[in-house]
Amino acid sequence: MPIDTGTAHVEQDPDHPARMTLHVNGVPSSCLDLADPGFLAFEYLQQMAAVIDLLPPGPVRALHLGAAGCALPRQVEHARPGSRQLGVDIDARLLTLVRDWFDLPRSPRLRLRAEDAGHALAGLPAASFDVVVRDVFDGDRTPDHLVGAEFAVAAHRVLRPGGVLLANCADRPPLHLARREAAALADAFGTESARTGRLGLVAEPAVLKGRRYGNVVLAAVRAPTDDPAGRTDDPAVVDLRDAGLARDLRSLPVPARLLVTDDVTRFAGLSA
Numbered sequence: 123m124p125i126d127t128g129t130a131h132v133e134q135d136p137d138h139p140a141r142m143t144l145h146v147n148g149v150p151s152s153c154l155d156l157a158d159p160g161f162l163a164f165e166y167l168q169q170m171a172a173v174i175d176l177l178p179p180g181p182v183r184a185l186h187l188g189a190a191g192c193a194l195p196r197q198v199e200h201a202r203p204g205s206r207q208l209g210v211d212i213d214a215r216l217l218t219l220v221r222d223w224f225d226l227p228r229s230p231r232l233r234l235r236a237e238d239a240g241h242a243l244a245g246l247p248a249a250s251f252d253v254v255v256r257d258v259f260d261g262d263r264t265p266d267h268l269v270g271a272e273f274a275v276a277a278h279r280v281l282r283p284g285g286v287l288l289a290n291c292a293d294r295p296p297l298h299l300a301r302r303e304a305a306a307l308a309d310a311f312g313t314e315s316a317r318t319g320r321l322g323l324v325a326e327p328a329v330l331k332g333r334r335y336g337n338v339v340l341a342a343v344r345a346p347t348d349d350p351a352g353r354t355d356d357p358a359v360v361d362l363r364d365a366g367l368a369r370d371l372r373s374l375p376v377p378a379r380l381l382v383t384d385d386v387t388r389f390a391g392l393s394a
Contacts, residue, residue, distance in 0.1 A: 125215040132223060142224070144191040146216065149261075152191025154224055159200040165376045166337040167194050169324045170288045172370045173341050174198065174253055176360045177286065181205040185251045185280065187239035187268070188258035191220050192232065198253075199227045207232045210242045240267045240276075249282045256289040263292065269303060274310035274342075281344040284359045287311075289340040295332035297389075300325075300340065304390035307342040315342060316392060319363035322382040323389065324371055330379055 123130050128147040135141035140157035143150050153163035162168050171194070174182070181204035186195050189209030198205055207227070211217055214236030226232055235242060239258050254277050258268050267273070269291075277287045287307070293299045304323060308315055315321040320343035329336035346359045362382050371378040381389055 123219060125219065126213045127216070130216055130219060142191075144220070144223075146190065146213075149259075152193045152220075154191055154193050154196060156225055159196050159225065162193060162197050164193070165326065165374065165378070166290050166339050167197075168374050168376075169339045169371060169378050170194060170255065170290075171197060171201075172367060172374070173286060173288060173324070173339075173360075173362070175201075175370070176362075176364060176367060177252060182252040183207070183250065183282075184253040184255065185243075185246070186210065187243065187254070187256045189217065189220075189234060190257075191224060192226050192234075194255060194257075195232050196224070196226060199231060204231075206230060209234045210237055210239050212236065212238050240265075240273070243273075243276045243280065246280045248279050251280050252282055252285045254281055254285070254287045256287070259292070264290075269299070269306075271306045271309060274303075274306045278310045278342075278344055283344055284346045285344050286360055287340075287342045287344075289342075291338045291340055292335070293329075293338055294335045297329075297332065297338065300338040301390055303340055304386060305392060307340060308390055308392055311342045312345055315345075316383060316387045316390070319343075319361040319382060320345065322362035322380055322386050324378050324380050326376060327379050330381070 130146050133143045141155045144152040155161035181202050184198055184207045186209040189211040192209055195207045195209055217234045217236055258264055291300045291303050308321055322341045324339040326336055328334055341362055343360045368380045371380050
């Protein structure tokens with residue numbers, strides 16, 4: 123089907139007829155199971171969902187930059203009924219099609235907005251979301267205006283205290299882009315964010331070892347207060363050092379490794 127940015131088509135899994143993969147300009151962009159709203163096929167989305175699970179139980183307000191087929195918003199609605207979510211994608215025609223093709227939550231549970239992700243982020247109210255997800259690509263890379271210091275500051279602004287940013291970074295050895303992004307998040311979310319468990323990253327071991335191209339999920343948590351030490355002694359605040367998170371990531375169908383504290387400090391080239 124023609125869309126505003128090119129073409130989109132959906133392929134059905136011959137072994138699982140309810141599973142559909144959305145391709146945008148020939149690139150797999152989303153995979154959904156129409157019979158199972160909690161299903162996530164892409165490994166990096168499974169990793170993001172594991173981090174979101176650290177938030178206190180109940181509905182959340184979530185912003186998804188780069189909506190595509192809305193696989194993660196659908197899973198969040200399934201796991202946390204009553205959530206209010208906003209999906210942003212630059213392609214208006216694509217958003218119309220995925221509403222028709224897939225069993226997506228209706229507005230106001232999931233609102234879809236056709237807009238540039240950076241422009242949308244700048245116009246949203248401060249401290250309005252518990253979760254911000256960045257999953258925006260132009261080809262195989264994230265647009266420059268959604269990477270680095272300016273984006274990190276903008277994402278920090280719209281997060282509520284204790285809220286979580288999850289950014290999908292596709293990178294190649296030696297992971298220069300992911301390292302720069304981790305450093306930018308440390309600047310925006312506070313110099314103590316790594317030490318206090320508010321900055322981390324997740325990837326498959328082969329990606330972290332520089333053996334191949336792949337996805338790195340960067341996670342940053344806004345400090346719960348204005349305390350410059352960024353303490354996370356409030357039990358309701360996400361702490362990426364949680365042993366259960368590392369265990370859950372290792373237990374995924376494709377095991378992933380979590381870097382926090384000293385490991386993420388070294389990865390980002392930050393001063394210890």
